[in-house]
Amino acid sequence: xxxxxxxxxxxxxxxxxxxxxxxxxxxxxxxxxxxxxxxxxxxxxxxxxxxxxxxxxxxxxxxxxxxxxxxxxxxxxxxxxxxxxxxxxxxxxxxxxxxxxxxxxxxxxxxxxxxxxxxxxxxxxxxxxxxxxxxxxxxxxxxxxxxxxxxxxxxxxxxxxxxxxxxxxxxxxxxxxxxxxxxxxxxxxxxxxxxxxxxxxxxxxxxxxxxxxxxxxxxxxxxxxxxxxxxxxxxxxxxxxxxxxxxxxxxxxxxxxxxxxxxxxxxxxxxxxxxxxxxxxxxxxxxxxxxxxxxxxxxxxxxxxxxxxxxxxxxxxxxxxxxxxxxxxxxxxxxxxxxxxxxxxxxxxxxxxxxxxxxxxxxxxxxxxxxxxxxxxxxxxxxxxxxxxxxxxxxxxxxxxxxxxxxxxxxxxxxxxxxxxxxxxxxxxxxxxxxxxxxxxxxxxxxxxxxxxxxxxxxxxxxxxxxxxxxxxxxxxxxxxxxxxxxxxxxxxxxxxxxxxxxxxxxxxxxxxxxxxxxxxxxxxxxxxxxxxxxxxxxxxxxxxxxxxxxxxxxxxxxxxxxxxxxxxxxxxxxxxxxxxxxxxxxxxxxxxxxxxxxxxxxxxxxxxxxxxxxxxxxxxxxxxxxxxxxxx
Numbered sequence: 001x002x003x004x005x006x007x008x009x010x011x012x013x014x015x016x017x018x019x020x021x022x023x024x025x026x027x028x029x030x031x032x033x034x035x036x037x038x039x040x041x042x043x044x045x046x047x048x049x050x051x052x053x054x055x056x057x058x059x060x061x062x063x064x065x066x067x068x069x070x071x072x073x074x075x076x077x078x079x080x081x082x083x084x085x086x087x088x089x090x091x092x093x094x095x096x097x098x099x100x101x102x103x104x105x106x107x108x109x110x111x112x113x114x115x116x117x118x119x120x121x122x123x124x125x126x127x128x129x130x131x132x133x134x135x136x137x138x139x140x141x142x143x144x145x146x147x148x149x150x151x152x153x154x155x156x157x158x159x160x161x162x163x164x165x166x167x168x169x170x171x172x173x174x175x176x177x178x179x180x181x182x183x184x185x186x187x188x189x190x191x192x193x194x195x196x197x198x199x200x201x202x203x204x205x206x207x208x209x210x211x212x213x214x215x216x217x218x219x220x221x222x223x224x225x226x227x228x229x230x231x232x233x234x235x236x237x238x239x240x241x242x243x244x245x246x247x248x249x250x251x252x253x254x255x256x257x258x259x260x261x262x263x264x265x266x267x268x269x270x271x272x273x274x275x276x277x278x279x280x281x282x283x284x285x286x287x288x289x290x291x292x293x294x295x296x297x298x299x300x301x302x303x304x305x306x307x308x309x310x311x312x313x314x315x316x317x318x319x320x321x322x323x324x325x326x327x328x329x330x331x332x333x334x335x336x337x338x339x340x341x342x343x344x345x346x347x348x349x350x351x352x353x354x355x356x357x358x359x360x361x362x363x364x365x366x367x368x369x370x371x372x373x374x375x376x377x378x379x380x381x382x383x384x385x386x387x388x389x390x391x392x393x394x395x396x397x398x399x400x401x402x403x404x405x406x407x408x409x410x411x412x413x414x415x416x417x418x419x420x421x422x423x424x425x426x427x428x429x430x431x432x433x434x435x436x437x438x439x440x441x442x443x444x445x446x447x448x449x450x451x452x453x454x455x456x457x458x459x460x461x462x463x464x465x466x467x468x469x470x471x472x473x474x475x476x477x478x479x480x481x482x483x484x485x486x487x488x489x490x491x492x493x494x495x496x497x498x499x500x501x502x503x504x505x506x507x508x509x510x511x512x513x514x515x516x517x518x519x520x521x522x523x524x525x526x527x528x529x530x531x532x533x534x535x536x537x538x539x540x541x542x543x544x545x546x547x548x549x550x551x552x553x554x555x556x557x558x559x560x561x562x563x564x565x566x567x568x569x570x571x572x573x574x575x576x577x578x579x580x581x582x583x584x585x586x587x588x589x590x591x592x593x594x595x596x597x598x599x600x601x602x603x604x605x606x607x608x609x610x611x612x613x614x615x616x617x618x619x620x621x622x623x624x625x626x627x628x629x630x631x632x633x
Contacts, residue, residue, distance in 0.1 A: 009053055019232075021233065039228050067172040077156065090130075093130065144197075145193045146166060162188040163188075184212060184213070194494060426477060461489035
């Protein structure tokens with residue numbers, strides 16, 4: 001299908017690829033991964049003939065058609081509605097339909113045999129091109145990736161960049177190219193749309209190449225992984241999890257080979273140095289000098305998975321409650337977002353706000369921040385210091401500032417050395433800290449803005465899609481930072497791996513109410529699947545012939561109160577168990593503990609026991625919550 005042979009490509013004298021090769025077979029589904037700036041998007045442009053290799057070749061099969069979703073498509077604008085734009089994928093069928101309409105117009109005044117014959121042929125061609133189903137197919141895909149039926153007839157120009165990108169994705173999927181290339185598709189999709197695209201790609205007939213930093217999306221869609229690193233393309237015969245395991249194994253083997261070779265080189269050099277001046281050893285010395293010069297050097301492994309240690313300083317600790325929302329409602333005209341709903345954020349809560357776009361997540365974030373007018377009561381807790389991060393805040397960075405100066409102006413009392421340490425955690429080392437903001441990429445600006453947010457000494461963070469434009473290494477650093485953060489936060493994200501790593505509570509909006517699940521995202525997904533399995537059985541229709549069953553079911557209020565009281569008790573247990581797990585995690589991270597094997601083993605045993613208690617509490621919570629749902633059904 002596609003063959004890349006000895007590819008070399010340079011930008012301003014800097015090599016992105018040197019003698020890189022890769023062979024792609026029909027129906028391959030490939031995840032393209034690597035650090036930002038290493039050449040992933042460039043490789044897709046080379047395959048698409050947007051760029052020309054400096055050396056080597058990229059050859060495609062003659063019948064290979066290419067569809068490429070990239071950031072450049074954001075600039076596309078038109079007055080056409082989005083359904084019409086998506087249906088441009090059926091170019092021949094749309095053109096045939098236009099000709100049919102022209103003939104039908106002529107037939108109103110000229111009913112000649114010639115026109116009737118032409119119409120018959122065009123209609124046959126239209127049917128052959130599946131013209132009669134193209135609108136239904138376009139509607140299915142557009143609605144699958146998040147558009148409502150009413151939106152299908154709105155002009156493309158009325159939508160934001162992210163939604164326009166969805167339209168272009170729909171158009172590409174309808175075109176069904178034999179080679180589909182997607183550059184960061186999940187950046188513009190909400191969780192239900194991501195899951196829809198995953199299911200679509202699983203059965204896609206052609207080759208798929210995906211650049212993504214969403215590791216769960218990669219695990220659910222690709223069968224092979226190609227790493228862009230060290231000017232080369234390295235193939236791994238599995239999904240992202242397979243890549244991690246195989247990379248660790250290869251790294252260990254290469255590191256051992258490197259250490260053995262270095263030891264051999266040192267021994268050889270010592271022999272040469274020792275016997276260089278002895279005539280009796282001259283031949284042996286020359287032999288070893290030649291062996292050294294011909295040796296194929298094993299490259300040293302550079303660990304790209306940075307482990308970081310953040311020190312968060314709070315000028316003051318918040319009270320028990322961060323924010324109380326009581327009986328709040330929010331509408332935009334006739335559009336009702338929230339209705340008479342209540343929620344509480346407590347100190348130590350690490351909340352992920354998830355769900356489809358348009359359900360009110362960003363509105364709720366602004367309500368929590370106190371910047372959105374509501375009906376009802378919003379009460380901020382004692383000593384709460386808030387910091388807010390969102391993509392649009394990248395615009396608030398002073399583009400003339402150097403990175404270090406930008407952090408100095410963030411209101412932190414940290415010294416320059418401390419700020420350099422923070423920037424080092426976010427992959428800005430050495431003279432990088434003196435780069436001006438205006439020369440940074442989108443991902444680098446995101447890292448600066450995140451660093452600025454985290455050093456603000458805030459004890460409550462609100463983060464809106466913080467992983468957008470971050471590569472996997474930068475995302476891993478943010479995960480570690482938030483895991484070490486002792487304050488509270490609410491994060492809006494569609495990145496499932498990220499949410500599962502940082503959140504201890506899940507919030508979602510359903511039936512205009514704020515709903516809460518007290519656990520990780522993985523546990524929430526499991527609970528949701530069980531909840532959906534049970535729901536049909538709880539909502540059986542009443543049989544009309546049995547009149548005695550038509551009365552509303554009487555709820556046992558005593559049993560309900562007892563269950564709700566039990567649920568509160570379990571939630572208190574969850575809170576204490578989570579606190580114990582966090583404390584033990586912090587203890588294990590202390591140098592005096594992990595340097596002492598006996599102490600570490602003792603703390604690790606307590607840690608595993610605490611995790612088991614937490615899991616037991618969460619299981620009990622699910623059982624009691626299901627019983628309450630059944631009573632309320």
